[in-house]
Amino acid sequence: MKRSDIRAQMRRDRDSKTLLDQARQYVFEYIEAVDERAVFPDENAIRNLDRFDEPMPERSQSGAGTLEMLNTYGAPATVAQTGGRYFGFVNGGVVPAALAARWMADAWDQNPALYVISPVVGKLEQVCENWLRELLELPDGTVAGYVSGSSTATLCGLAAARYALLRRLDWDVNAKGLFGAPPIRVIVSQQAHSSVFKALALLGLGKDRIEHVPADSQGRIDTSRIPVLDDRCLLLLQAGNVNTGAFDAFEEICDPAKKNDAWVHVDGAFGLWVKASPARKALAQGVELADSWSVDGHKTLNTPYDCGIVLCRQQDSLVAAMQASGAYIQYSEHRDGMMHVPEMSRRARAVDLWATLRYLGKHGIADLIDGMCERAAQFAEQLAAHRFRIRNEVVFNQVLVAGDTPGQTREMLSTIQASGVCWCGGTQWDDEPAIRISVSSWATTPADVDRSVEAFVDARSKAGPYDTDGL
Numbered sequence: 001m002k003r004s005d006i007r008a009q010m011r012r013d014r015d016s017k018t019l020l021d022q023a024r025q026y027v028f029e030y031i032e033a034v035d036e037r038a039v040f041p042d043e044n045a046i047r048n049l050d051r052f053d054e055p056m057p058e059r060s061q062s063g064a065g066t067l068e069m070l071n072t073y074g075a076p077a078t079v080a081q082t083g084g085r086y087f088g089f090v091n092g093g094v095v096p097a098a099l100a101a102r103w104m105a106d107a108w109d110q111n112p113a114l115y116v117i118s119p120v121v122g123k124l125e126q127v128c129e130n131w132l133r134e135l136l137e138l139p140d141g142t143v144a145g146y147v148s149g150s151s152t153a154t155l156c157g158l159a160a161a162r163y164a165l166l167r168r169l170d171w172d173v174n175a176k177g178l179f180g181a182p183p184i185r186v187i188v189s190q191q192a193h194s195s196v197f198k199a200l201a202l203l204g205l206g207k208d209r210i211e212h213v214p215a216d217s218q219g220r221i222d223t224s225r226i227p228v229l230d231d232r233c234l235l236l237l238q239a240g241n242v243n244t245g246a247f248d249a250f251e252e253i254c255d256p257a258k259k260n261d262a263w264v265h266v267d268g269a270f271g272l273w274v275k276a277s278p279a280r281k282a283l284a285q286g287v288e289l290a291d292s293w294s295v296d297g298h299k300t301l302n303t304p305y306d307c308g309i310v311l312c313r314q315q316d317s318l319v320a321a322m323q324a325s326g327a328y329i330q331y332s333e334h335r336d337g338m339m340h341v342p343e344m345s346r347r348a349r350a351v352d353l354w355a356t357l358r359y360l361g362k363h364g365i366a367d368l369i370d371g372m373c374e375r376a377a378q379f380a381e382q383l384a385a386h387r388f389r390i391r392n393e394v395v396f397n398q399v400l401v402a403g404d405t406p407g408q409t410r411e412m413l414s415t416i417q418a419s420g421v422c423w424c425g426g427t428q429w430d431d432e433p434a435i436r437i438s439v440s441s442w443a444t445t446p447a448d449v450d451r452s453v454e455a456f457v458d459a460r461s462k463a464g465p466y467d468t469d470g471l
């Protein structure tokens with residue numbers, strides 16, 4: 001193809017809309033099959049991924065062929081996350097209206113860096129901020145930044161904390177950096193998520209300087225072991241332990257912490273949404289007393305991926321920490337998204353977040369969360385009835401399961417993962433391997449739990465007899 005022809009090809013492809021029709025057809029087929037296909041791709045599908053190992057084409061290829069390749073070799077090697085029996089990590093499904101809204105936003109190709117680049121996304125960011133503040137019962141004035149996920153949201157929250165704590169000590173960290181800065185203390189539970197330690201390291205707060213506080217049997221920070229805090233302290237808490245789903249005792253901890261002017265950040269990646277469930281929000285009582293929070297749309301709320309949110313009580317600290325500046329930047333009186341995040345250009349995340357919040361409404365979100373918790377309780381009850389050991393108090397959407405011996409647990413886990421019936425991850429809990437069940441999708445039904453419990457029973461029978469006193 002001649003160089004100029006590619007433009008003509010793109011114009012034809014755009015105007016005829018045939019590629020979008022083709023994609024739509026593939027997506028419809030995918031959705032129709034997802035509930036019954038193997039949850040994890042089989043060996044054949046994985047082997048076929050080799051088809052992508054082709055040399056980078058010299059000449060342009062057809063759009064139809066490109067999409068066909070994705071559908072033929074890509075789709076079968078996906079993990080069926082949008083079906084009802086994926087329980088790995090804490091991943092979540094996707095709310096239908098959000099997926100559709102995201103398609104629209106993709107067609108619009110908006111950049112929410114500044115209001116002047118996309119008034120509609122600036123508006124929706126503002127609306128989501130107001131709605132989230134109300135839904136999660138956060139203090140007046142709390143602002144939101146829309147980022148890729150909780151890892152980045154935590155980075156932003158901790159950057160705001162670092163800025164504010166040092167500012168009070170008369171140190172401008174933006175100008176002077178950390179060299180020679182007055183020391184600040186960072187207090188973290190031993191059970192904090194790995195992304196918290198990553199953020200601290202990236203911010204120059206050091207891994208070795210952290211003061212670790214032991215956690216209790218459920219992974220909650222041991223309140224009695226938290227040191228006396230002062231205005232040089234950054235305390236990290238957790239709403240939803242990634243293994244057990246447990247919540248720290250926010251009220252008991254935050255009251256004195258705030259009286260002493262410490263900064264409290266809460267990693268609420270999946271658990272902060274509990275505030276939207278009237279039946280369960282007492283689990284996070286007092287979480288609103290913190291200064292900053294990180295939460296994911298793409299977990300419990302089931303927005304499409306790439307939707308993390310940093311929330312910060314003090315707008316000026318977050319904005320100062322993100323230090324958006326540049327001569328060509330045209331700020332407005334409206335919401336300029338880049339003021340609250342590290343990036344400039346980014347995906348219009350607020351579109352699908354807004355669609356999710358609007359489509360579900362407060363009742364729908366409460367129902368979504370309660371349903372996940374009920375399915376988790378169903379799992380625990382049925383597995384216990386089959387003599388599996390449940391290793392956590394099931395307070396939210398997470399269940400930790402073990403067999404009779406560590407060896408049996410490991411073998412069961414690999415059988416379950418290969419079964420295609422459901423997919424669970426593994427972890428180490430209390431010095432012993434455990435299988436993690438995270439009920440994070442709206443699509444999981446009681447029948448999905450029944451089928452998955454059968455897969456557990458089946459996996460144990462395949463694991464063969466284990467000598468319980470031998471290990």
Ligand SMILES: *Cc1c(COP(=O)(O)O)cnc(C)c1O
Pocket residue numbers: 090148149150151152193195240241242267268269270296308
């Ligand atoms: C998933 C998770 C994170 C990281 O979030 P990403 O969106 O994957 O960056 C942090 N903390 C907890 C508790 C999580 O579950």
